[in-house]
Amino acid sequence: MDKINDEYYMGLALDMAEKAQGQTGVNPVVGAVVVKDGAILGLGTHLKRGEPHAEVHALNMAGTTAEGSTVYVSLEPCSHYGTTPPCAARLIAEKVSRVVVACEDPNSQVAGHGIQILRQSGIDVEVGVLRDRALKLNKKFIKYITTGIPYVTIKTASTLDGKIASKTGDSKWISNESSREMVHTLRHRHQGIMVGVGTVIADDPQLTTRLQVPGLSPIRIIVDSKLRIPDSSKVLSDGLAQTIILTTSQVDPTRVSTLKNRGINVLTCGEGPQVDLQDALAKLGELDISSILVEGGGRLNGSLIQNRLVDEIILFFAPKLVGGLEAPGNFRFDGFDLMQDAVSLKDLEVEQIGDNICIRGIPDWP
Ligand code: AOF
Numbered sequence: 001m002d003k004i005n006d007e008y009y010m011g012l013a014l015d016m017a018e019k020a021q022g023q024t025g026v027n028p029v030v031g032a033v034v035v036k037d038g039a040i041l042g043l044g045t046h047l048k049r050g051e052p053h054a055e056v057h058a059l060n061m062a063g064t065t066a067e068g069s070t071v072y073v074s075l076e077p078c079s080h081y082g083t084t085p086p087c088a089a090r091l092i093a094e095k096v097s098r099v100v101v102a103c104e105d106p107n108s109q110v111a112g113h114g115i116q117i118l119r120q121s122g123i124d125v126e127v128g129v130l131r132d133r134a135l136k137l138n139k140k141f142i143k144y145i146t147t148g149i150p151y152v153t154i155k156t157a158s159t160l161d162g163k164i165a166s167k168t169g170d171s172k173w174i175s176n177e178s179s180r181e182m183v184h185t186l187r188h189r190h191q192g193i194m195v196g197v198g199t200v201i202a203d204d205p206q207l208t209t210r211l212q213v214p215g216l217s218p219i220r221i222i223v224d225s226k227l228r229i230p231d232s233s234k235v236l237s238d239g240l241a242q243t244i245i246l247t248t249s250q251v252d253p254t255r256v257s258t259l260k261n262r263g264i265n266v267l268t269c270g271e272g273p274q275v276d277l278q279d280a281l282a283k284l285g286e287l288d289i290s291s292i293l294v295e296g297g298g299r300l301n302g303s304l305i306q307n308r309l310v311d312e313i314i315l316f317f318a319p320k321l322v323g324g325l326e327a328p329g330n331f332r333f334d335g336f337d338l339m340q341d342a343v344s345l346k347d348l349e350v351e352q353i354g355d356n357i358c359i360r361g362i363p364d365w366p
């Protein structure tokens with residue numbers, strides 16, 4: 001089959017995988033398409049951790065017609081027994097002729113082995129069709145499976161002069177409605193949402209996903225070194241999503257017990273005075289949280305940047321200037337003496353959303 005056809009069907013596999021973002025937990029999003037004699041015979045997407053992989057859905061749909069087909073998969077078929085049996089073995093059993101893969105699976109239990117056993121059984125395997133798109137789509141999975149540390153995205157919404165509130169603390173609203181809808185999609189696509197306790201005290205947010213279409217709410221993670229969180233906070237009492245508090249060993253153990261009795265998970269991250277964020281991310285990773293959206297405030301954003309713990313930054317700007325010498329900014333940290341030491345963003349994407357501008361980038365850590 002020629003390159004155009006391969007890209008067409010792989011594009012379809014990736015489109016399906018894209019739509020499942022946010023619902024597969026620590027697992028990647030994967031799409032599969034079974035094709036023979038110019039017709040699509042089966043389509044499949046991995047929808048939920050513990051449920052069948054993309055290839056299995058697609059092959060089930062194709063049934064016995066899968067023999068002699070070409071199967072397009074956006075990630076290397078697995079070769080291990082996880083919560084489901086290996087997809088490579090299933091492809092061999094179905095006697096497919098050709099498998100086209102977008103990118104290798106970096107999971108050390110797979111890591112090229114899936115491709116190898118397909119080839120060993122005589123199946124023609126081609127790797128790398130739409131690879132860049134596939135790698136980008138699973139960037140969170142790739143970081144988490146290779147490091148055990150969640151993928152961290154910082155999102156901010158500020159005025160053009162970088163303020164996230166006025167000098168009196170007013171912040172509703174800075175960005176427009178469409179930008180805020182995009183933020184809820186981002187919440188759905190991350191397993192955790194992290195804020196500093198200052199944000200909880202100031203805004204009493206719910207931190208849930210509220211979209212026009214249904215969405216999943218992330219686990220709420222509050223960074224609270226001194227356990228200042230008010231008992232009446234929505235994140236402690238509304239029961240709409242799980243809540244984790246990150247604190248230090250300096251806090252009052254009876255307060256920790258009280259929170260735990262309310263069903264809140266309290267993690268001790270370092271000896272203080274501040275929460276050790278690196279330790280916190282490792283502990284959150286151990287809890288099977290593979291991605292975290294950070295929604296401020298400025299100090300938490302600043303600390304994460306200073307400690308180089310950020311994988312992606314998404315900045316929404318509204319065309320406003322609010323000024324205020326004391327008005328809080330996007331990123332509050334000591335800062336660098338020299339411009340040459342500033343954090344640069346690479347792989348920049350700029351999008352206009354009505355009168356707002358969204359800039360995405362990947363910090364280019366030296
Ligand atoms: C595939 N197709 O659709 C997916 C794959 O616990 P399990 O059995 O779900 O296995 C999870 C691992 O399998 C995951 O870490 C990744 O390496 C691979 N995911 N592989 O062939 C799929 N979702």
Ligand code: ZN
Pocket residue numbers: 053054055077078079085086087088
């Ligand atoms: Zn599989």
